[in-house]
Amino acid sequence: MVTAVGTAATAVILVVAGVIAARQLSEARSLRKARERPFVVIDFDVQSEPPFIYIRIANVGSTLARNVAFDFENRLQSSFDERPDSREPIADLPVLVQGIPSLPPGKEIKFLFDSFIDREALPDTYGVQVKYEGDLLRRWPRKPTRERYEEPMTLDLGLYRKMSRIDRRGIHDIHERLKEMRDELKKWTAGGRGMLRLSPDEVRARDQAWMQAMHERAEEPPAAESEDDGD
Secondary structure, eight states: OHHHHHHHHHHHHHHHHHHHHHHHHHHHHHHHHHHSSOOEEEEEEOSSSTTEEEEEEEEOSSSOEEEEEEEESSOOOOGGGGSTTOOSOGGGOHHHHTOEEEEOTTOEEEEEEEEGGGOTTSOSEEEEEEEEEEEEEEEOSSOEEEEEEEEEEEEEGGGGTTOOOOOOOOHHHHHHHHHHHHHHHTTOOSSSSSOOOOOHHHHHHHHHHHHHHHHHHHHSOOOOOOOOTTO
């Protein structure tokens, strides 16, 4: 009886260990698939160049995304659509209508959407289904089958309204300030309006010319005094 009980206990332990091992293997497999898959996101970018709003599409996963498509619940609206110089409405851009054939990991597509200044009467929220394919699951004799993904996402401009921020100056801003300083320095001349601008060589030449003029003046004979007519 003791042997039978021991055998049963061993069998139970082995079954529990097998279940735990199978669960760990499944979790490890799921984690590996989560790490080795594409992940396509679409969102608004309002912090790069405020008050302008950009649409950003990126693959933040680790593998290639194929046949990326976007299905918007409500049509994208931009204040730029009503301008006479606008080529076509934002919602009709090929990247949003026709999709993207392939999007490598780390790849980003970014384009101008609107400006906060002109879209007070337009909606802030847009729902979208992002659909794309990943790696091969299996190969049939004629047609391969790939992993398919569908991610519901929400683009919401209301999240960014009334937020305070700190402007960071980049290379472009520094270039513009240097250009302004250069244009201002061109106005500084020795004559006319503005401040006097002289290089070190010009300062030395000016001082030498002044000293030479002083020496020449000192060497000139004094002017004869005029005599009175009565003398």
